[in-house]
Amino acid sequence: MSEYVPSTATWVADQVELYEGSGGTKGFTLKDTGLPVIIVTHRGRKTGAIRKTPLMKVVDGNNYVLVASMGGAPKHPLWYHNLKTDPNVEIRDETEVYSMRVREVTDPPENQRLWAIAVAAYPPYEEYQKRTDRVIPVFIAETAESKG
Numbered sequence: 001m002s003e004y005v006p007s008t009a010t011w012v013a014d015q016v017e018l019y020e021g022s023g024g025t026k027g028f029t030l031k032d033t034g035l036p037v038i039i040v041t042h043r044g045r046k047t048g049a050i051r052k053t054p055l056m057k058v059v060d061g062n063n064y065v066l067v068a069s070m071g072g073a074p075k076h077p078l079w080y081h082n083l084k085t086d087p088n089v090e091i092r093d094e095t096e097v098y099s100m101r102v103r104e105v106t107d108p109p110e111n112q113r114l115w116a117i118a119v120a121a122y123p124p125y126e127e128y129q130k131r132t133d134r135v136i137p138v139f140i141a142e143t144a145e146s147k148g
């Protein structure tokens with residue numbers, strides 16, 4: 001069984017430590033913004049390691065919207081490639097953990113609808129998209145059984 005390998009970004013690894021270590025009762029907001037954060041547990045596509053990535057909590061009904069913004073950096077975050085390789089993830093939302101499947105949403109109407117929801121939840125996403133020619137990818141995470 002592969003083990004969890006923390007992010008090389010210390011502040012991220014620290015948030016995961018606090019969030020997971022407290023069973024979701026601490027560390028579930030973005031620093032002092034008070035905005036809610038979820039943790040996506042996924043598999044490294046090269047190492048097979050367990051990776052845990054905090055993301056802003058953006059909900060669409062029972063689904064979560066995952067935005068690969070990385071602050072508007074020119075390249076996708078590495079977790080983007082992991083999710084494209086293995087869409088089976090766990091999402092921790094405070095004390096609850098859900099098994100979910102993710103899929104990237106690229107078709108314009110759906111992508112625009114989800115993007116609007118994401119920006120409403122976390123306005124800096126709009127800024128990030130202005131910073132880069134990279135089109136910031138959007139995933140939807142659905143409960144595994146809903147794939148019916």
Ligand code: F42
Nearest residue numbers: 007008015044045046047054055056068069070077078079
């Ligand atoms: N990032 C976002 O993109 N969107 C958000 O909404 C967001 C919110 C957020 C809230 C709180 C918080 O603490 C962090 C938040 N972040 C958000 C940052 C996010 O958690 C990630 O740190 C960031 O998106 C960068 O993701 P990354 O996957 O590029 O992470 C790097 C730093 C990393 O961990 N690199 C590892 C390393 O060792 O260098 C490798 C990671 C990895 O997955 N390796 C793969 C493997 O096989 O293990 C290989 C990947 C490959 O293809 O090379």
